[in-house]
Amino acid sequence: MDVIIENLPLYWDGLLRTLFLSAVSGIIALFVGTLLAAARVSPVAALRGFSTVYVEVLRNTPLTIAFFFAAVVLPRLGVRFEQFEVAAIIALSAYTAAFVAEAVRSGVNSVPLGQAEAARSIGMKFGQVLTLIILPQALRTVIPPLINILIALVKNSSVAGAFFVLELFGYGRQMANANGDQVMAVLLGVAFFYLLLTVPLGILASTVERKVAIAR
Amino acid sequence: MTTQASGDALVSLNGVNKHYGQLHVLKDINLQVRKGEVVVVIGPSGSGKSTLCRTINRLETIDTGEISIDGKRLPEEGKHLAELRADVGMVFQSFNLFAHKTILENVTLGPIKVKGVNKAEADKEAMKLLERVGVGHQAPKLPAQLSGGQQQRVAIARALAMKPKVMLFDEPTSALDPEMINEVLDVMIQLAKEGMTMIVVTHEMGFARKAADRVVFMADGQIVEDAEPEEFFTNPQSSRAKDFLSKLLTH
Numbered sequence: 423m424d425v426i427i428e429n430l431p432l433y434w435d436g437l438l439r440t441l442f443l444s445a446v447s448g449i450i451a452l453f454v455g456t457l458l459a460a461a462r463v464s465p466v467a468a469l470r471g472f473s474t475v476y477v478e479v480l481r482n483t484p485l486t487i488a489f490f491f492a493a494v495v496l497p498r499l500g501v502r503f504e505q506f507e508v509a510a511i512i513a514l515s516a517y518t519a520a521f522v523a524e525a526v527r528s529g530v531n532s533v534p535l536g537q538a539e540a541a542r543s544i545g546m547k548f549g550q551v552l553t554l555i556i557l558p559q560a561l562r563t564v565i566p567p568l569i570n571i572l573i574a575l576v577k578n579s580s581v582a583g584a585f586f587v588l589e590l591f592g593y594g595r596q597m598a599n600a601n602g603d604q605v606m607a608v609l610l611g612v613a614f615f616y617l618l619l620t621v622p623l624g625i626l627a628s629t630v631e632r633k634v635a636i637a638r
Numbered sequence: 639m640t641t642q643a644s645g646d647a648l649v650s651l652n653g654v655n656k657h658y659g660q661l662h663v664l665k666d667i668n669l670q671v672r673k674g675e676v677v678v679v680i681g682p683s684g685s686g687k688s689t690l691c692r693t694i695n696r697l698e699t700i701d702t703g704e705i706s707i708d709g710k711r712l713p714e715e716g717k718h719l720a721e722l723r724a725d726v727g728m729v730f731q732s733f734n735l736f737a738h739k740t741i742l743e744n745v746t747l748g749p750i751k752v753k754g755v756n757k758a759e760a761d762k763e764a765m766k767l768l769e770r771v772g773v774g775h776q777a778p779k780l781p782a783q784l785s786g787g788q789q790q791r792v793a794i795a796r797a798l799a800m801k802p803k804v805m806l807f808d809e810p811t812s813a814l815d816p817e818m819i820n821e822v823l824d825v826m827i828q829l830a831k832e833g834m835t836m837i838v839v840t841h842e843m844g845f846a847r848k849a850a851d852r853v854v855f856m857a858d859g860q861i862v863e864d865a866e867p868e869e870f871f872t873n874p875q876s877s878r879a880k881d882f883l884s885k886l887l888t889h
Contacts, residue, residue, distance in 0.1 A: 429749075430822070465832065475723075511823070534734075536730060536732050537736060539697050539728075539734060540728070540730065540734035541736070542695075542697065543697065543726070543797075544724060544727075544796065545721060545723045545724025545748065545752040545753075545800065546719050546748075546752060547716075547720045550751055550752075558738050559738050562738070623878055
């Protein structure tokens with residue numbers, strides 16, 4: 423266990439970097455995912471088609487492929503980054519956005535059709551119906567699944583460690599290499615610090631679920 | 639535009655047809671409603687009366703024919719459709735109050751977001767309307783905290799807040815407990831007396847007798863009879879209407 427105490431600053435730094443990666447990717451994914459969900463229910467067939475293809479492709483391929491594209495293929499296409507973190511954020515948010523879109527879409531479907539009809543009947547346009555009536559209700563019902571997606575994102579961010587981004591898991595690998603005799607302890611430490619991020623998120627999910635439920 | 643037949647009609651349906659797949663739900667519907675008129679649409683379930691009501695603000699599309707409101711043909715989609723809908727109030731069977739908004743916000747949302755009325759003005763108007771339908775003291779509550787009858791009265795206030803030219807009622811009392819039906823009907827009768835143009839799909843024959851200027855009887859997607867209430871209830875012409883009325887009276 424000494425190895426954990428000795429390396430606390432590294433663990434702490436890794437935790438912050440993981441938190442940063444997850445937070446930035448999470449915010450982008452929530453935003454992009456909601457847009458994708460809106461596109462999925464829009465009256466424009468092209469938007470629906472794009473959103474469907476995007477969600478199905480990203481959701482049904484491994485995250486490593488998204489990372490590979492962001493880290494290797496994008497630079498060859500002329501998109502260059504100063505740091506690998508940017509590639510990691512692109513990959514994580516693109517991948518997570520697909521899951522967010524599916525969750526938000528299921529939330530949109532859970533809002534009774536009559537809500538949209540009532541909104542349309544007082545003269546609201548599609549955008550107003552969506553942003554004033556449907557999404558506020560849909561998002562409340564999908565907060566728990568969204569938090570689950572964010573928990574998965576925190577864990578998924580460890581893939582960045584394999585692409586030369588230093589975060590919790592990346593530091594863990596370094597520490598394991600440096601302390602070959604105490605690999606088990608190092609990895610237990612890594613797991614503990616991940617739990618430090620994900621368990622509170624889970625608690626938040628159940629609290630929020632009770633608070634924002636809408637009575638019908 | 640072929641509106642010469644409609645004359646001074648506020649709502650005009652000409653040769654309207656609609657299919658659900660094989661099912662011909664609206665068969666060549668012609669209906670003119672003048673300003674200030676109260677038309678009650680009755681008929682057995684599945685006769686197309688709700689569908690008819692919903693085509694008038696294009697919550698249901700139609701296959702052929704033409705619907706005009708105040709001389710303006712219903713647009714297919716988009717901004718102009720939204721503008722026209724603002725002139726047509728709608729009250730639903732299941733109330734459909736916005737579940738995440740307070741009673742007051744339910745009524746003010748349309749005026750503020752669609753008409754651009756400022757909040758203070760909209761609040762004042764909304765409170766007047768809520769007082770008028772007897773739920774003023776419920777303003778800060780959420781819809782789920784109100785009884786069905788109260789919710790439906792709020793729904794009427796929400797529609798009135800847009801100052802519509804015509805009000806559509808799609809079975810407004812069918813989801814209500816018996817003791818709450820009258821509180822909603824009273825509001826509707828009051829509205830009719832004040833000269834609002836109304837198209838009401840209902841099973842409440844008492845309302846039809848008391849408030850209607852005309853009764854339209856539908857069966858199998860067709861308008862079978864179109865008469866004054868007294869005439870329709872005492873002397874129905876068609877066998878379908880006689881059959882329908884006899885079933886009502888025996889219960």
